[in-house]
Amino acid sequence: MQKFYKIVTFGCQMNVHESEKLAGVLESMGYRATEDETQADVVVFNTCCVREAAEQKAMGNIGALKPLKKKKKDMIIAVCGCMTQEKKRAEEIYKKFPFVNIILGTHNTYKFKEYLEQVLATKKRVYQVVPEEPCLPVEVESYRTSGYNAWVNIMYGCNNFCTYCIVPYVRGREKSRPMEDIVAECKKLIADGYKEITLLGQNVNSYGNTFNNGKNNFAELLRQIDALDGNFNLKFLTSHPKDLSEEVVKVIAESKHISHMIHLPVQCGSDRILKLMNRNYTVEHYIKTIEMIRKYIPDVNLSTDIIVGFPTETEEDFEMTLDLMKKVQYNTAFCFIYSKRTGTPAEKMDGQVPLATKRERVNRLLALQREIEKNIFNRFLGQTIKVLMTSRKEGKVLGKTDCGINVIIEGVKEFKVDFVTVKIKDIKNTKLIGEIVE
Ligand code: SF4
Secondary structure, eight states: OOOEEEEOOOOOOHHHHHHHHHHHHHHHHTTEEOSOOOTEEEEEEOOOSSSSSHHHHHHHHTTTHHHHHHHHTOOEEEEEEHHOOOHHHHHHHHHHHHOOOEEEOGGGGGGGHHHHEEEEEEHHOOEEEOOOOOOOOOOOOOOOSTHHHHEEEEEEESSSSOOOOOOHHHOOHHHOOOOOHHHHHHHHHHHTTTTEEEOOTTTGTTTTTTGOSSHHHHHHHHHHHHTTSSEEEEEEEEEOOOOOOOOOOHHHHHOOOOOOOEEEOBBOSOOHHHHHOOOOOOOOHHHHHHHHHHHTTTTOOEEEEEEOOOOOOOOOHHHHHHHHHHOOOOSSEEEEEEOOOOOGGGGSSSSOOHHHHHHHHHHHHHHHHHHHHHHHHHHHTEEEEEEEEEEEEEEEEEETTTTOOOOEEEEOOOSSEEEEEEEEEEEEETTEEEEEOO
């Protein structure tokens, strides 16, 4: 009889791709995906611990399965990801939810098949939260669910220890995959018809630092993938402002396939707060980096992350962030209210900012960003740009620019996922409206 699985994913693109690998394992064992948990024989929660809210939501979702598990005693429930790598949380899940069959951390997710087989054979619970190992995790075949885009891990972990961030504690130190493996994976993805490849790492600019060969390995990796035959866009996430080099920016500028989209999280516009965050750059350095990028890539699409209300942030510090946003003119800004993460240095800092102040500040920031985006969008009017047709809904063909802006495309005779040239004639909210140019 056909068996089914459901994977519930929380958090970032890293986790989305990790879930594709878990799906790959389950598919290879004969299971098929379902959205209906009452049909599922295996339910996996791939968790995130970057924000308290994500943890609470995951705990709530796991608890909500208790009545179903009572009825479906053979259903297997697994919890993995960043939240279970935190020892305290993993133990809490183990005690609070005795109906959870498998609990595993981030460093041994690739052994999921072994643990699942163990539970199926013995019916005994598996609790495997192991410390970090010096080697790379084994790459398992992914069952890709992200349509025309394929995620590719180039490295794991992070060495930066920003004081608000839990990632280095749950993902371990930086480890880079061999360049030839990544290039071979990309070559196969292009041959399989993927039109967009997104390289993933917590700090892609330090890719290959552990190779100790004195080279800018990320620049070289981009060059080698860009040189592959095919019609595709190449993107990457995430860059750190202290590490993004001129060499990498030049490679992007001279490339055929690399998107002119750079995500460069600034987090704050005050040097004092940046120091408390342990970000290791100043606002001056950041602005110089932006100027350097714009020198080589005048049409760059810049996005950023900003944290509002970091401990001790004053109105003056916050206004420096507003000033920085006005100077840079980001295409997109992801603005977050600071929330305490247990186990990080910032959790214990004095001067926590009241929630009402944080909310008021983030609203001001968002209002400013909306204004900036409106002005930037207006510049697209009349431009002719390359767009990837991605889907057709209710008779409308939708697409994305190489920088991820949504486009409604008119005049399409035959829809297929492919690149087309489009002239932009109108703007509606956050979408461009354009017509195919033959
Ligand atoms: S660079 Fe900083 S924010 Fe990003 S994952 Fe590493 S520690 Fe966290």
